[in-house]
Amino acid sequence: MNIPLTRRQLLHQCGAGLGGVALADMIARGEDSAATQHRGEVAPHYPAKAKYVIHLFMNGGPSHVDSFDPKPALAKFDGKTAPGPELKTERPTGTVMKSPFEFKNRGESGLPISELFEHTAAHADDLCVIRSMHADVPNHEPSLMLMNTGESRLVRPSMGSWLTYGLGSENENLPAFVAMCPNGYPIKESQNWQNAFLPGKYQATYVDSSGTKIEQLIDHIRGNSVAAEDQRGQLDLLKELNAAHANARNDARLESRIESFELAYRMQGDASEAFDVDRETKDVLKAYGKGPFARQALIARRLVERGVRFVQLYTGAGQPWDNHDDLESGHRRVAKGVDQAIGALLADLKRLGLLDETLVIWGGEFGRTPVVEMPKEGSNQGKMNGRDHNHYGFTTWLAGGGVKGGQAIGATDEIGFKAVENRVHVHDLHATIMRLMGYDHKRLTYRYAGRDFRLTDVHGRVVDEVLA
Secondary structure, three states, X not given: OOOOOOHHHHXXXXXXXXXXXXXXXXXXXXXXXXXXXXXXXXXXXXXXXXXXXXXXXXXXXXXXXHOOOOOOHHHHOOOOOOOOOOOOOOOOEEEXXXXXXXXXXXXOOOEEEEHHHHHHHOOHHHEEEEEEEEOOOOOHHHHHHHHHHOOOOOOOOOHHHHHHHHHOOOOOOOOOEEEEOOOOOEOOHHHHHOOOOOXXXXXXXXXXXXOOOHHHHOOOOOXXXXXXXXXXXXXXXXXXXXXXXXXXXXXXXXXXXXXHHHHHHHHHXXXXXXXXXXXXOHHHHHHHOOOHHHHHHHHHHHXXXXXXXXXXXXXXXXXXXXXXXXXXXXXXXXHHHHHHHHHHHHHHHHHOOXXXXXXXXXXXXXXXXXXXXXXXXXXXXXXXXXXXXXXXXXXXXXXXXXEOOXXXXXEEOOOOOOEEEOOEEHHHHHHHHHHXXXXXXXXXXXXXXXXXXXXXXXXXXXXXXXXX
């Protein structure tokens, strides 16, 4: 008696199942020329300005008026009531507080940058500083989600997931999307780099960059309990069992799981090499400096060299830039931990000819108020030397692939409280990033639950002034 075959059963019998399909795909990809190869789900809509992204996430909210948006009026109104309307923030605020940091004009462009970022300032002519960013609310959790996923409340795919969904990876043996945060997670944890309803392979691989050895950076990277050929045999058996299980259920999540096992196996060689910063020269290691952020910045450069599309670096666990009190000492300490590495990263990308094709993004989920935060029991210990969250106006800068450097775009008001000129919402930033990567943010979509979703939802405009 002839029993009809399902499409999956036919595929399994004729092409050795998923393994045969994967092999055929790898062979086909190997035959493609580098110029025409595209490994993602959606071909770019425009010629891409950049091929890779390194997102330097200053989680906690760095103060824009103390870093890249100087406001001389802060000294004029120091200790006085702020001019203009009173804007409501998360916590009660008081009078204007001047910046404790000195600004200098940097580079040929004369871009003013604070003493907090002396090493970054050496690359002023590469920076496009957007001073007119604004978000929706003055709270960490929704603002982190908005910056990372374009949605502050509901589960949505992250920016890195969207871009790797479109572009895919240039390296079959490394994840397309890597997120690094030393000593734990930022606020909202893995939701910052989630894939949500996109296929599972587009979620980031998380790395705790506080470790110094590959076994500390990536759990179970080595199969020390069995020989390599035995491990391959075990994985082949597991793959066959999983494929049979998947054939009977038609569930894309099972195929994603199979892919994750294969990627983990392939990573044992390439990841061990890519994450080993000790392979760098002494001069390179010295340029980046010491500490977790320096190490992850150098790893980011090594990953981009090897074709990883999107690398996200968090300052540290929790919200390191969240200085509700002792802003001067707090910002000095945190900036010292990241500035040298950022300067070295930009210099290194230039040295290797990678900056032209790598988009570097710096910023937090919002900025901080130009006015002092009032004492509150259990929060700022009764001090009046910090700043509250500020979503009305803050700063992000971009450099590298397709960005016109040496300029400031937009402006906040006289004291830096609210964006007033050429206002750029987070959706607009996302639209601009996607344009630099070759995508129309309105057309890179994914159908889920009967609707075509996109990173920018139903919003967003490309900020043309950013584009070179």
